Amino acid sequence: MMAKHATILWGHSRLVVLLFIFVLHFVTYSCKSDAEILLKLKESIADDGALSSWNDSKPPCNGDNGNWVGILCGNGTVLGVKLENMGLRGVIDVDVLKELKNLRTLSLMNNKFDGSLPNITRLVALKSIYFSGNQFSGAIPNYVFDGMFSLKKIHLARNKFSGEIPQSLTTLPRLSELMLQDNKFDGKIPQFQNGILKLFNVSENELIGEIPRSLRDMNASSFSGNKDLCGAPLESCAPALSIGTIIIVTILVTLAVAALIAVVVILSQRKQLPEQEQATVSPPGYRKAFSTNLNKVEQGTASPEHGTNGKKGNNNMKLIFLQDDREKFNMRDLLKASAEILGSGIFGSTYKAALNGGQAMVVKRFRHMNNVEKEEFHEYMRRLGRLNHQNVLPIVAFYYRKEEKLLVSDYMENISLAVHLHGNTTRGRPCPDWPTRLSIIQGVAKGLSYLYNELPSLMAPHGHLKSSNVLLDRSYNPLLTDYGLVPVVNQDRAQEYMIAYKSPEYKNNGRITKKTDVWSLGMLILETMTGRFPSSFFQQGSKGNEADLVSWVESMVKEGNTDVDRVFDKNMGRKDKSKGEMTKLLQIGLNCCEEEVDKRWDLKKVVERIEQVKEMDTDQEYNSRGLSK
Template structure:
């Protein structure tokens, strides 16, 4: 080699070496900006700008939206519900050396699954609700040995389930529902797998025995799957001629019966309507139809003849408690409305009625108030009708009959807190994050204090405070409902079903006190923080005859750091900087649940203590929360419990 040629080679090697050094020392900011270039519709990433003088992370705090930080580095990308498209540039993301979790849920990414094998340090992958399609290579996940959680649901994946998933030693959660996967299910180890869902695919064959402990709903929608927890796999056998004949006769008889029923129903339908019935009987009948889950138009109520008596008209008249609603609708409008049943409980049923002009009202039917007179009921309802607070659901109007009572309220768009705490997972929706839960608790406490001030004569101003009686509006502000009903509820029914009568003081002394609602608030706080339903939390397998308060206290007494297990692992937005504030709120909840009434906090002190709780330990209120933004209801779960392994 000539000296000249040797010098050229040396220079070339130096250039390559320098290029490697530069590329390997790219800042997180430069990497994210380059990654953004591969995306489409990036309006939600306006902070990701080269002119932004601030880095993505400052210590453990996120400056740019959609990133999660630790010690000044990006370790998680949470780009959810942003309408993003384009390409997930894995080659660029390799530069984020501390990247452990990615979530691109609820976006518009399509095509084949990106080659994630290059991101070998990943612990969690969330790609739910996009447009990904095609087969996933069988060895796609073999190199990602640290993976704990994979969410691929609501896409268009096809082909067999990658066998490499079954070999992941740390896999805890796998959801692949609502795709087009086919073939058999690999044999997963049941040691670590806690969450599993392959429903609504095209899978077939016997379910591995290692998955027999999973709920049957995780396998539904795959008609050719069999084995525990589904029906057992049986080999086909020949059917005898006599059996075929018997089955044919049974089918023919069933068809004949069906035809007879149709003829009878048509004859009844063609009969002229009987308008002699009292209008209140019509109201009850239509509500019964609503309770059976169907829709009612109450045509007989709206088209009754002119000779109907004025007495009958008055019998279904609503009493309005808000003047501005008086001219908007009446009982006949409610009965004509398109209705759906929202739920049925120990007090009665609740219906959603959509009126013609677009107004949506809620009608709650009570059947255990027949011991109260009309005058007493009217007086109490008018008292409740005067209440006006941002965290108390106002009663618009009511209807009195001896046998039943109707209360009419406005519609809360985000339903009950109970559904968000306990029902979202089954519907493929995320649980509320920590800031949202704190916001709800503060609103509940404010509403309860208001009831104490405005209803001083009531021993328990609410009386039935629980998560299903906390509704959420469009902005996830809490609204207390079913309050102040103790005086008008049949005493035997109240004692059997109302939350106040489950308190320690009632069990011990047969009475409720002014602090009974505080005990209910404490139970609600524990439910919100732990994510466990108070009456059935022992289903997790801890065993023993205990309650949620005893369970929390037993964990808090442990000498090690296991007390953090008390918090709901599905809570989005959990960061180490929140643990102190969450623990403060947990202690407030326990103080509200003290069995000794004299030692229990009063409502004023409770509200003051709760108001002091912040979203972060350092007192900063700024928190990047996406759960309640614009009432957004995202499908499936996000990075919640991955962002602090302490809570998993």
């Protein structure tokens, strides 16, 4: 009997010990420190030293302040992981992240993460997800956002996602921001709850169908670049056709095709026209000025040093290409091209030429470079031709004659920043919103920094920075043009017309400095944020209250002024969510426009500060908890 009780007691003891070990293991596992968790996360990320501050020498948080780069803290715990613009790649270990019990924000914007979207469903307490500007791809499973009822902000723009927009997004009761632009989403936009979304963008995708009624109050730019979308705020959808209408249309189409076949048969029996008569005729008024001017160049009649018989000109009509990998064409191809005048400026005329192969080029004809010798001009153009940056428009080819200089470059679909800021109403183009404008300014700053590094001998590496010289490609990526021309433009004309010579230092002291382009960048920032053209760029401007854009902006953003909202272009949107960040960019612009050169920021500092400006106020996310960024 005693032996039996002893056996039972021993069995109970073993059970108690096993339970104790299990509980101890569970408590130990569940009580991992934030530092241990983050260091585990670091193991799956290739950071190239960007996360060197993540180490055991100090904890990630010190009260509300972060000791480790990219860590947002509150009361000594990690509330957010914000690793942006660091070139990170690898795997985002969601199983590790879910151990951060107070994690509310996860931002990995502008890195190199790729593959499928991580299974963020496990991070049920997240409020904000910022994955824009990476290389994620593939379809997003429909269940991914199920149960994530705390989510307010989802930013997945500028990736390679495809497939339909997940229906689970429509089940999130607190979702206020959804940014999906510049991907490959297709299908229809799902129906969201009325009034739930305050910020929404699905532009530059492959979406189709009618825009849901709940989204019709959004700006038209939120849907641009989806050619098969329709309905307010875009053009109305075509009405559905009845069966009877379809039958009638079918009969008419059949008759039209039959008539077309008959015309082809008749024409095939006629003698072919000479090649010159078969040339494609452009719409009236477009091609005439273009071909007339280039013919003058070709024949040498535009240059006093050559006769009007055109012989010498014909022997020297050669475009010099600066890009080896480009398909070559010649001046004859340009003459045959369908063309239109894009503008006629102070330095010459600009044309768009559509070549036979469908490629569109821009040809700029310069009038005021006749003091530059041929060898010097050729060498300098080759120097500019070696420049290679995503925010600097390459010069494809050039042509030299004593009195005529042509520069050829690619045509950009969205023309220029100036057109979108000041000409959108008349041209039917959407005004860029705040995120787009911020991205444009950041790209301009990067391009300008590149020019400073590559053209160190120039006092003003750009020299003519203004909104019309910031071109925009299909994705609204900015490209600088008309850069580096100060050395080859006649000095009297440069001083009269180029933006660098409008700077305060030139007006006051008759000289430009290494900070002159910074002043131009500052004026560009103020113009972009206010929507107002700087009157100081005109040779003769009024002296009214709005003539000095800098003084006006300064008076609006000074401490305590409640009218700061009046500064921002009303077409930019997002003032409530991003007012703080927008004001930061304005202040950077003002520091660039400081009249005294010694007080003006240098370009390196300007670029760093612009990179720190975000699309929205992160302060708002944490101020309610008494936290700092």
